[in-house]
Amino acid sequence: MHQVISLFVILTLTLLLNAQMAAQMASDGNWGEAIGLLLFAPLSIFFASHTLIYYALRLIRGSSALASYSASKLNYIALVISLLGMLGAVAQRAQLPA
Template structure:
């Protein structure tokens, strides 16, 4: 359940903040970049960070002290990092 909530928050944030930029990209024919910015990039960042954090914590605390991959609250750590990435992509170059 924690992973579904995290993914929902990430995708909602990505669609909310990047919809205008993705619509502009799609209008000039850059469909791949638009889909990547809205969907694939946040999901890849989330799973990369969550996997890294999960296995490091599991290595430190032990297998018995950490819930399963999809049910651990470590999903929220990956979600926060992915949302920060979405916000950074929405802000664009400074």
């Protein structure tokens, strides 16, 4: 359930924060970039960070100290990492050139 909640939050916030930019990309004919911005980028960052954190802790603490991959609360750490990356990308786009 932790993973479902995390994925729902990531996809919802990504849609809310990047909808305007994705619509501009799609209207220019860049459907691949729009889909990548809304779907593939946040999910790949989430799963990559979660996998790295999970297996690093499993290596250090042992397999008996952690819950299963999808049921561990490490999903929330990966959620925060993904959200920080997404917010950084949105903030970088929001800066106007001098």
